[in-house]
Amino acid sequence: MGKEQQKQQNKEKKVAAQQQQQQNTGDEAGTKKQTRLGLDVTKTENYSEWYSQVIVKSELIEYYDVSGCYVIRPWAYSVWEHIQAFFDAEIKKLGVKNCYFPMFVSAAALEREKTHVADFAPEVAWVTKAGNSDLAVPIAIRPTSETVMYPTFAKWCKSHRDLPIKINQWCNVVRWEFKHPTPFLRTREFLWQEGHTAYATKEEAEEEVYDILNLYARVYTDLLAIPVVKGRKSEKEKFAGADFTTTVEAYVPVNGRGIQGGTSHHLGQNFSKMFNIEFDSLVKGQAEFVHQNSWGLSTRSIGAMVMIHGDDTGLVLPPRVADIQVVVIPVGITVKLSDEKRVELIEKSDALVKMLKEEHGVRAVLDQRDNVSPGWKFNHWELKGVPIRLELGPKDLAKEQALAVVRHSGQKVPLPLANLGESIKQLLDTIHAEMYKKVEQIRDEHMVICLDLEEMTPLLDKKCVILAPFCGRIECETSIKDFTVREEPADLGTAQMGAKTLCIPLEQPKDVQLPEQCINPRCSHKTQFFALFGRSY
């Protein structure tokens, strides 16, 4: 970028700041107060306040008057739609069909599988009244749909020919959490997909568990530009009622916490025995219970995206889920500019957007508002996290180029107009790769092997997630958690909670022999694997 251009930009940003000030004091003029553009805090100085501000100011979330419930605004919902489009197409390729089961579940069905209900019961919301009448029997709202669906599975499953059953639904679920709610991360109602399948053999079912896990990993790596560790959940952390749970776990650099990204469960025959889902096994020559899976990915993924990529300027959207990938902003429209030149600039900008959309499938818009300055627009779209801002001014036009400004890096790239569609598409791919790499590098630097329990808490305070030899037992995991709890935070903003296992990585550390001694020095059981421990969401 030339000096001239830089000067113009600085000028425009200044004007924007002034405009904003005027808007903020607009009360006196009888108009409503405008929310201040931009964030008041940095991500590191007050992370929780930063998160609240980002999600509201970038227009992802609106607060709501029922505690633990939030409005998912179009800017956030479009991210979900991109995730849906990808995942829905992929599971359809696997032969999964969408359907819809009621959100209400009778107490009788809900309580059929004991381990399962024990875990969910404290958070179940109950409908007890309709209009002015009390219901004869209270009815639960699904916290998940195993108990909703499986009585029906028993009806559907008559013969080995009825298998596999593979269904999915995109829906809302309710878990009335009493902990402090956080938009996207811990909400009383959330959106997700839940897949439920039944197979004749354990082998087929297990294969699918990993097929789905790989799709979940791709949602993060290919769409959200977030690296994940694939693994199994420990006995303590697995889904209530599952034989085993697999998970993708992401890392949040700002505070070093892990966040579960999506889980794919092998339920074995636990539910099929309780719900009598049987078939005539050709192999065994007798009735056999089906082998089941369930798997879910929720709008929590959007929260992970915000936490991991957002910066002090606001939201940073990975290109593939950004509803607007490129915002074109005409610049350099001063009083000196002739009407003719101005019209040319606007027309050219408009044509660029059309070309990007129609010929290259790039999600582009033109911001041609004339009541705000280019600088104000820069701030606005940076706050909203649009991956590329494309500035086009008279001087650019003369040089047959446009200036691309990359949101995540601030990098400025002049692009010839001649081949703009292709170069924008390449740039979007590059941005995706860079965003991914940036997180991966920090994550890798903070994923350390540790063999000594005493070292764990200091490592957690250094925002590490920890690969430690582990026996896998519930008691041992509880001890480790208790041992790593802090009475007081080590530092402003760091968490005090103890470590739990995020997962047992499918890919175990290479070049390191698994020690025989569990990380818990009091444990006398044999280690099974390296588990990934961390503070967690």
Next chain:
Amino acid sequence: MGKEQQKQQNKEKKVAAQQQQQQNTGDEAGTKKQTRLGLDVTKTENYSEWYSQVIVKSELIEYYDVSGCYVIRPWAYSVWEHIQAFFDAEIKKLGVKNCYFPMFVSAAALEREKTHVADFAPEVAWVTKAGNSDLAVPIAIRPTSETVMYPTFAKWCKSHRDLPIKINQWCNVVRWEFKHPTPFLRTREFLWQEGHTAYATKEEAEEEVYDILNLYARVYTDLLAIPVVKGRKSEKEKFAGADFTTTVEAYVPVNGRGIQGGTSHHLGQNFSKMFNIEFDSLVKGQAEFVHQNSWGLSTRSIGAMVMIHGDDTGLVLPPRVADIQVVVIPVGITVKLSDEKRVELIEKSDALVKMLKEEHGVRAVLDQRDNVSPGWKFNHWELKGVPIRLELGPKDLAKEQALAVVRHSGQKVPLPLANLGESIKQLLDTIHAEMYKKVEQIRDEHMVICLDLEEMTPLLDKKCVILAPFCGRIECETSIKDFTVREEPADLGTAQMGAKTLCIPLEQPKDVQLPEQCINPRCSHKTQFFALFGRSY
């Protein structure tokens, strides 16, 4: 079709019937009882039983243990997905964005608009408990989201520049009806989309009301092959809180009842005044309340499709919403057929399906099960309503043709293999047009003008919907309804309910002068229009 082929078919159907009989008595052999294929009743002899059987046996619906709630199986849900794909793309072209608001609403918000809440309150489900704790304040589940969304609209709407607001959500809603529930038509939970918009001017808002109404009409005419009458609802029938409601109304031939297909409401400033949704009007130079619309289309549309097109053989799917448009069934595989010929037949069938799918975008499948006869398959896919069955036998292969059998008409059309993709696509379009015409013709024959109240009930019993001069007043509509109620059904299976207005058709009868006297002879008010009266769902 040749005699030979006919004979073969009859034979195969006979074998299928025998197989089925065997399956039905399978209990003795220790296997579970198989649901009887095919319907036990005809549509005219016991319509309500017919409906229950069709939706279950064609695998659209599974019954559920919470009253008024049903499982929407993949076969039905895919119809909904086709409707979603069309409608979602169309509203996005209009600039509407998807979002998600909580399903819980506080009593305070719910009760803000009095007319509105009066209508919905008796059916509202209340959550009063979570886990074992009673909630401090009961929380309602949305019956519709005006009162959920509009407090937020007030936050979003600061200036004329924030308008229009155009959002939509695809979600579940709950109306705890105490009348007899019917799958798709009257259910306590159902799926729909609800659009909510706010404009600076009444004109813009009104224009959108009709844009959406036209899209709803297209869902019926272009996707579901169902003719509709577009109109306005009467004062009595309009949405609680709306200035006016527009609707598309379909006609159900079997019983002559009208069914509301989707409604698009102009809310005027009724809600904006209650929820304080204001903006600084440039035109008026002062604060003004926004002009609002809301509009919804639900899974009830699937019920209309079933009732209107289904026949004594089962479901009949309109091609554009059929998840399987063509089922290819190899036939004529007898013991005499050489292995080589058999393999050739299967391979050719498989290749046909691939070609139809990949080259022509036709949703085709091959049914190559070898445990059931072709005749059984014919029955199966007819019951499920697949628009075209494509039979391919050794003799067809020799003649380089396949036999298309059209579900809705039973028509048999030999099609040369040479140009099969194109001819199938044409045939699907023809089927759509024919299905539409068939219903339209019956509907038109039963839409009659009537000027005498005494004639109304006999006309209703003849399955008519009635265009009658009407003053438009609520009292008058109530009188007409009371007058047309029957103490006893005129005939087995006909309804006893009185007539209500389905709508005031936008297109009024041509060539007929509107009389000055309302259809109600006691009414002294001036007629306003012809209204369409009928028994209704």
